[in-house]
Amino acid sequence: MSQNQQPQSELIFKLEDNPSPGKAFFASLQHMMAIFIGIVTPAIVISGALGFGMEVSSYLISMSLFVSGIATFIQCRKFGPVGSGLLSIQGTSFTFLSLCISIGFAVKGAGGTEKEILAAIFGTCLIASPVEMIFSRFIPLLKKIITPLVSGIVVTLIGMSLIKVGLTDVGGGAWLLANKPELFANPQNLILAGIVLITVIVFNRSKNKWLRMGAIVFGLIVGYVVAAFLGQVNFAKISTLSILALPIPFKFGLAVSWPHVIPMALLYLVTTVESMGDLTATSMISGEPVEGEVYLKRISGGILGDGLNSALAAIFNSFPNTTFSQNNGVIQMTGVASRYVGYWISGLLVLFGIFPIVGGLFSIIPNAVLGGATIIMFGTVAASGIRIIASSIIDRRGVIIMAISFAMGMGVVFVPEILQHFPPFFQGVLSSAITTGGLTAIFLNIVLPRSYREQPVDEPMKDMV
Numbered sequence: 001m002s003q004n005q006q007p008q009s010e011l012i013f014k015l016e017d018n019p020s021p022g023k024a025f026f027a028s029l030q031h032m033m034a035i036f037i038g039i040v041t042p043a044i045v046i047s048g049a050l051g052f053g054m055e056v057s058s059y060l061i062s063m064s065l066f067v068s069g070i071a072t073f074i075q076c077r078k079f080g081p082v083g084s085g086l087l088s089i090q091g092t093s094f095t096f097l098s099l100c101i102s103i104g105f106a107v108k109g110a111g112g113t114e115k116e117i118l119a120a121i122f123g124t125c126l127i128a129s130p131v132e133m134i135f136s137r138f139i140p141l142l143k144k145i146i147t148p149l150v151s152g153i154v155v156t157l158i159g160m161s162l163i164k165v166g167l168t169d170v171g172g173g174a175w176l177l178a179n180k181p182e183l184f185a186n187p188q189n190l191i192l193a194g195i196v197l198i199t200v201i202v203f204n205r206s207k208n209k210w211l212r213m214g215a216i217v218f219g220l221i222v223g224y225v226v227a228a229f230l231g232q233v234n235f236a237k238i239s240t241l242s243i244l245a246l247p248i249p250f251k252f253g254l255a256v257s258w259p260h261v262i263p264m265a266l267l268y269l270v271t272t273v274e275s276m277g278d279l280t281a282t283s284m285i286s287g288e289p290v291e292g293e294v295y296l297k298r299i300s301g302g303i304l305g306d307g308l309n310s311a312l313a314a315i316f317n318s319f320p321n322t323t324f325s326q327n328n329g330v331i332q333m334t335g336v337a338s339r340y341v342g343y344w345i346s347g348l349l350v351l352f353g354i355f356p357i358v359g360g361l362f363s364i365i366p367n368a369v370l371g372g373a374t375i376i377m378f379g380t381v382a383a384s385g386i387r388i389i390a391s392s393i394i395d396r397r398g399v400i401i402m403a404i405s406f407a408m409g410m411g412v413v414f415v416p417e418i419l420q421h422f423p424p425f426f427q428g429v430l431s432s433a434i435t436t437g438g439l440t441a442i443f444l445n446i447v448l449p450r451s452y453r454e455q456p457v458d459e460p461m462k463d464m465v
Contacts, residue, residue, distance in 0.1 A: 012335035015086065015286050019338060027336045028344035031089065034326045037216050037373075039068050039091040039349070040362050042319050045374060046097065046121075048367055049165055050104040051175045054237045056114055057363035058356050060317065062245035064092045066353030067318040069346045071309035075302060075323075076342030084302030086282045087331060087339045090309055093322040094381060095271050096125070098161040099264060100319060102432060103257045118317065119253035126314035127256055128264035132307030135272050136300050146273045149398055150445050152388030153405045154270045154438040159382025160410070161433050166378045169193075169371030176367070188230065189368035196223035196372025209333050216373050223369035232368075238360040245356045247316045259428025263435035268307070270438065271322050275306050278323040285328055286337035401444045409437020 013019050019027065043064045047057035071090035078085035100121050107117045135142050168174050170193040171185035200219035203211050211218070227233050279302040280290050289295045302323065310320040331337050352358045392398065410433055412419060419427045430436050 010335055011287055011337050013338040013341070015288060015337050015339055017338045018340045019336075024338070024341050024344045027334060027338075027341045028348055030334055030336075031327065031330050031341070031345050032348060033214050033217060034330045035068075035089055035091055035324055035345075037220065038094075038324060038326065039064050040359070041370075041374065041377070042092040042094060042097050042100075044362055044365065044370060045165060045169070046100055046104065046319070047363065048169060048370065049101045049174050050108060050114075050117060051178075052114055054360070054363055055241070056118075058241055058359035059245055059251075060118075061359030061362050062353045062356055063247060063316055063318040064353070065349050065358065066245075066247050067309070067313045067316050068092065068321060069349030069351075069353060071305070071312065071321045072342055072349065073346035074309060075305050076339040076346070078301060081297075081301050081304060082308055083305040084279055084282070084298045085339060086279065086286060086288070086298060086302070087327070087337050087342045088279060088282050088302060089324045089327040089342070089345060090306070090321045091324045092313075092318065093271060093310075093320050094162070094377075095155075095158055095267050095274070095322065096264070096320045098158060098165070098434065099260060099267060099432060100125075101165065103260050106257060106260070106428065115252045116255065119250075119255040120257045121319075122250075122252065122314040122317060123254045123256040124260050124264050125320050126254075126311055128261055128268055129307050129311040129314065129320070131265045131268040132272050132310065133304055134307075135269065136303035136307065139276065139296065139299055139303070142269075142272060143276070145442065145446065146269060147445060148388050148392040149394075149401060150438075150441045151270055151273045152385045152390075152392070153402060153409075153441045154266075154385070154434060155274075155388055156382050156385030157406070157409045157433045157437045159378055159380070159385055161413070162378035162381060163375070166371055166375035169367040170375055171368070171371070173367030173371075188232075189366075192223055192227055192230075192232070192366065192368040193372035193375070195226055196220065196369055197376060199223070200373060200376055216377065219373050220365065220369060223372055224365060227366045227369050232366045233364055235364070237364055238357060241356040241360045243356070245354055245359065247354075249315050251317050257428075259425050262429050263432050266435055266438050268310070268320070271306065271320070272303055275303050275323045278325050278328065279303070281325075281328045282323075282331070285331050397448050397450065401441055401448065404444060405437045405441040408440045409433040412436050 040061050043060040047060055068091045075083045075088040075090055077083060103121050103124055104117045107120045168177060171177065172189045177184045196219045199222045200215050203215035203218050206212050276299055279299050283295060283298060284290050306322055313319060313321050412430055413433045416431060419430055
């Protein structure tokens with residue numbers, strides 16, 4: 001057996017196995033437990049940060065589920081060159097969360113309405129989505145430019161940027177901070193967030209793999225119940241929702257926030273590299289090759305699917321999609337790698353998406369409850385970036401790249417006045433820690449000479465995230 005393949009005896013259902021409907025349905029429910037919260041959380045966080053109303057928030061959550069279902073089907077089914085043909089789950093990406101919020105605040109600060117904010121976010125996501133499609137054709141070249149050091153720096157900056165959003169939710173949310181600052185971080189909110197955080201930690205440390213996998217879900221459920229008893233959950237709002245959430249293309253219109261196009265393109269580039277790693281891991285644990293022509297076609301097709309699915313998400317009023325890493329953990333634990341199970345997962349996601357009641361139940365989660373879960377999720381994003389960095393060689397060159405990239409990235413956030421003499425367009429581009437730090441890392445990685453042992457080699461896994 002090749003060292004690049006998972007021992008197939010560990011798999012209950014291999015890639016091309018087609019389990020019976022009952023077994024496929026049960027297996028799909030297990031995947032749903034791991035991915036559901038991850039899919040809806042970005043829409044919840046963005047809605048809360050930008051102060052969207054109940055109806056808009058619920059619709060965004062519904063579309064997140066609907067688009068993820070369609071995107072997952074495309075990845076699993078594979079249409080020509082589009083899709084990996086693996087059991088690869090697509091979901092709303094956390095990578096774009098901070099930038100989408102920044103776009104929203106920029107439009108809101110200029111007097112924009114909810115509709116105009118979403119039009120700008122989705123339009124900017126759409127116009128930058130071809131980046132991933134284009135780079136799907138140049139995988140070997142991309143691996144040499146976006147190394148684990150570069151992608152790790154960007155992912156760490158993403159996590160660090162999101163921590164502020166999570167902590168704001170812990171205190172009660174951006175709306176409370178802006179409108180009733182005296183109530184922000186009141187004891188009740190802090191206690192609620194603490195209950196959720198402790199619950200997540202307790203379940204995460206459990207020896208039972210199923211309890212660990214559902215730690216975030218259980219934490220939110222416990223916090224939801226406690227908040228309901230405290231009178232912080234208004235179920236009456238759900239009664240005003242329509243029966244069906246119809247997926248309407250460009251429901252909120254279409255606009256572009258031009259200063260944010262370059263930062264958005266950079267994030268698509270980073271997502272491309274992350275997806276390369278996810279798809280490689282999925283192939284490996286599915287007992288499939290991780291080198292050769294078949295492997296490269298799957299990686300290229302999966303990343304092309306990533307880009308097209310993100311464009312599809314923008315068209316149908318959702319945020320960029322990407323491959324979900326937690327999917328690989330479920331495959332390892334269950335031994336189910338059949339792409340036909342992916343069809344069932346797709347169907348369930350679409351079904352949940354078209355019924356607003358599902359989105360409504362999530363949209364009325366108190367900010368403090370959500371903050372208790374997201375603070376650890378966003379911290380985990382930063383920790384993941386550090387792990388990616390640690391997978392590369394950290395010599396003097398690496399330390400210099402890290403030091404300058406983090407200093408530049410966080411510097412423009414701590415002292416935004418440093419950009420005050422720049423033209424407005426460049427102020428918008430460079431005001432993001434992710435953009436400034438990421439571009440700095442890419443530039444230094446290209447221009448600084450490598451030591452002999454750092455020279456890239458043509459190994460399939462060399463620079464994978």
